[in-house]
Amino acid sequence: MGRDKALMGYGDHTLVEHIASIVERVCGPVVLVGCPERYRALPYPAIEDVLPDHGPLGGIQTALCASKAEWNMVVACDMPLIAEELLESLLEAAQQCGGDCVVPVSPGGHLQPLCALYRRRCLGAVSALLGRGVRKMREAIPQLRAVPLPMPSATPFQNLNTPEQWNAHRTAFWEP
Numbered sequence: 001m002g003r004d005k006a007l008m009g010y011g012d013h014t015l016v017e018h019i020a021s022i023v024e025r026v027c028g029p030v031v032l033v034g035c036p037e038r039y040r041a042l043p044y045p046a047i048e049d050v051l052p053d054h055g056p057l058g059g060i061q062t063a064l065c066a067s068k069a070e071w072n073m074v075v076a077c078d079m080p081l082i083a084e085e086l087l088e089s090l091l092e093a094a095q096q097c098g099g100d101c102v103v104p105v106s107p108g109g110h111l112q113p114l115c116a117l118y119r120r121r122c123l124g125a126v127s128a129l130l131g132r133g134v135r136k137m138r139e140a141i142p143q144l145r146a147v148p149l150p151m152p153s154a155t156p157f158q159n160l161n162t163p164e165q166w167n168a169h170r171t172a173f174w175e176p
Helices: 015-027 055-066 084-096 120-131 137-143 163-174
Strands: 071-075 101-105 115-119 146-150
Touching: 015 071, 015 084, 055 071, 055 115, 055 120, 055 137, 071 084, 084 101, 084 115, 084 146, 115 120, 120 137
Parallel strands: 101 146
Antiparallel strands: 071 115, 101 115
């Protein structure tokens, strides 16, 4: 994208504020993982990565280290179509499972680990994976006690990675 997607304007807010407000309505307080200085103007606290430059798995480790909650919702900052109903279905699944994470699975069989719930107790396994050099979520999830949650559509998980995707989304969803 060429710049921090989280801070891109999204309607009257930033993209991360849009997503955080959805998560907040379903789960309560939101904490951003990233450079606190970069996010200081936002209405959410931010925490520095425990292991900088370790990708999303490092971000999950940071979130779990800082949390006291049993279950922790992790949502990437570039999935603007995430809906409250989807997050509520994850919470319901978590109450009924014995696993360490609940991961949506889109119809094509793709895991969506950056819109998932993680138990705090999987912190040890996440840290061990990072210690072995694992950085990719698709390598990490099979090594956690993950419970897949089938989803009827992949649409909520569409992320915005390029200027073309951003412009198409803006035109389709929030710009007249």
